[in-house]
Amino acid sequence: MAARFWDPDGDLYGIPTYPFRMAPPGLATRRQLRAQGLRPGGQHAAAQLLWFSNRYRRPGSPPTIRVAYLYRLDRALPVRPMTPGKRAALDKAMAARRICPECRSDAGYCIPTSLGMCVTCADTPALTA
Structure with missing residues (x-):
């Protein structure tokens, strides 16, 4: 199933796409950026993760395809500090x-x-x- 979402060139999905937990180094989700004290800083998503999820699945329907966008770490900016x-x-x-x-x-x-x-x-x- 994981090979279905393997599209590192972006030919099939229009953006480089990887299966869940198979993103290359140098890319991170928004949550991962925030954990490192970073933010995307206006950059567009460089790639995406796709995976099947049964969390919101209705009985008798196919699994939902979930997406997480990935951003380049080298273009990420520090989080803005909290002002008074x-x-x-x-x-x-x-x-x-x-x-x-x-x-x-x-x-x-x-x-x-x-x-x-x-x-x-x-x-x-x-x-x-």
Whole structure:
């Protein structure tokens, strides 16, 4: 199956393509770049990884083809440092996710979107008048 996605010249897929875990050295995904303190820096994807995945497969349907784009390490740039303004905006956004809309208190954790309120308010039975 892995040979199906082997296209280092890009003749079949239009961009050099490799099977999962078979990328050549000098290429990395966005996540791998970030782990090294780098970012793509405006460069286009130099290659891609393709693999079959059953994670989102519906019963009776074929496996999904997943893709991860690869970027050249020699063209990657350092991650921009966090500025005080960005830090303040991020702190404000995260604080808003901790405020319960029912009791208006800081829950100390991000409110689950499935509940829409803090766990204490969700567990308290509603009072009927």
